[in-house]
Amino acid sequence: MTNDEVKAWMKEVRERIDHALETYLDEKLLEARQISPSSLELVEGIRSLTLRGGKRLRPIVVEAALRAVAPERPGVDATTVGASLEVLQSYLLIHDDWMDQDDERRGGPAVHAMYRSDHGDHEANALAILAGDLASAYALELMLRAPFGEERDEAMQLFVRIQKEVFYGQHLDLTQDPDVARMHDLKTGSYTVRGPLLLGATLGGASDEQKEALIAYGTPLGEAFQLADDMIGTFGDAEHTGKPGDDLVHRKRNGLVALAEQRLEGEARAELATLMRSRGTPDPERVAKVTQAMIDEGIKSEVEARVKTLLAESEAALDGVGFDPGGTEILRFVARKLALRTI
């Protein structure tokens, strides 16, 4: 497959998922009208956030894995699995945005911020938590509709495991736990990469060997994806979006910052410590100094090299387990996009 063919395939997946989500959420509006017409605002909050975009990354990962393992099961449709993961994502985003007090999401208001136009602050927050809870039930409903057949039980165990891991990961994030690697493995590795890969593989009736290969492909990829995110958060993304790095400005202890806390010495170490302890808008000069010290210390180039190594490890795992060539091309493409954060 050429890159253009892979891109066209991704576009088709996205459009199909968007359509499935719209159809499902229309059904939920009708259902709410029957069960409790006054409660439409809950469904509308979920609907607004879910249909407002999102890259449909997890559905793409599910479908890529399915295609790699089961070219011979052309009738199997992964749309409902993908839609379920997108609604699960809405659930998590609704709760996370309130936890992090982020009022914006996907170019519009976060759900708790939406409810503030008709409700007092606490009630708006409570309604957002409730909308998240309802979205969790919706995600389960969609997952139960997916055509797993014999592998239903295995798939449901994965669905539970993904949720448990993402909540543990969110706990580490909320409490600013120093074990940043574990936090990322749980939030990104498991929830964004390994979980969707294994759901797709299970849907396709993959062999244990193929599942192992997908785990070996996904685990370094999760780390690369997160490191690339930390690189952009720290040093900005001049190449692709022109976005400046603002993790240091927000004193977010990403993986690179955690590394810098161990590595920097002398004045640079003190500057970083002062910055991380400060409140309010930090001195831009201090941020610039710390950023430069991290580059001088070799942290940037080291992490760039690490991302390359991880990507190579990830791609190497795809060989020799009988994956479909087209599916393998897609997985390679997805890996590069994830490791460069251009998806």
Added chain:
Amino acid sequence: MTNDEVKAWMKEVRERIDHALETYLDEKLLEARQISPSSLELVEGIRSLTLRGGKRLRPIVVEAALRAVAPERPGVDATTVGASLEVLQSYLLIHDDWMDQDDERRGGPAVHAMYRSDHGDHEANALAILAGDLASAYALELMLRAPFGEERDEAMQLFVRIQKEVFYGQHLDLTQDPDVARMHDLKTGSYTVRGPLLLGATLGGASDEQKEALIAYGTPLGEAFQLADDMIGTFGDAEHTGKPGDDLVHRKRNGLVALAEQRLEGEARAELATLMRSRGTPDPERVAKVTQAMIDEGIKSEVEARVKTLLAESEAALDGVGFDPGGTEILRFVARKLALRTI
């Protein structure tokens, strides 16, 4: 079965559920130690609330229905279904208590209040929401372990439906929707009575006719249960606990208050309206006046009569559908306990 035999049966169910919950939550502590040892506080919050008591009402309803429909399936064990509903209840209580800003639950601190000893206010609230989310995944995990066999899909649909209905009901409650009857049907009728009955019936392989009979038994019972609660909330429970009614003090628009808003006239109507609009601790004399006006208007005696009618309707539904006599006795006993709120 004599009343004493039914009581001994209920005691056995409670002890078995308590034991299953303790075993499961011990397993979750071990699992958290492996996945993310720093996150133990999430599991401990769930564990503390779940094991701190509770009447295990929903498991009792599940097992009563199972016993009524399936005396010939002696091998079927409803323990895991009951334990799942108790963990689901923990999830809902953790979120509700934060929504309602209630700091106490089951004779101890609510989960968000527990976390305040180690975290700031917002972080404690966020961790409680996260603990609730984790409990939701646990409830699903337990439900997936229940021995539904052929009826697994039907059971999972019920599990989703119960959750959707309780969230819609909670929405009506949070926004003080005037449709109080619907709110109670969703929160109590569906979640506390019909849902557990149908899960028990499904586990026992009940016929459609038996399921219809259980719905006919459960629907009036849900209303009676709620009315009895509103009676205690409004007029107190001199007979059983000596607890005074405090719904009017907290300006909680329960079903009786909603009825009074329609029925009272003249001065009493104005007193009630002033009371419901007031802030802070209301004038005890005004509360007493409104309470007496409700009695004089006949609201108390009318609701007492209504509870009796509902109970009779409920019990009548148990005849002629081939339920096991012992199971029927248990269902009758449970009905009386629920309608008198002595369970």
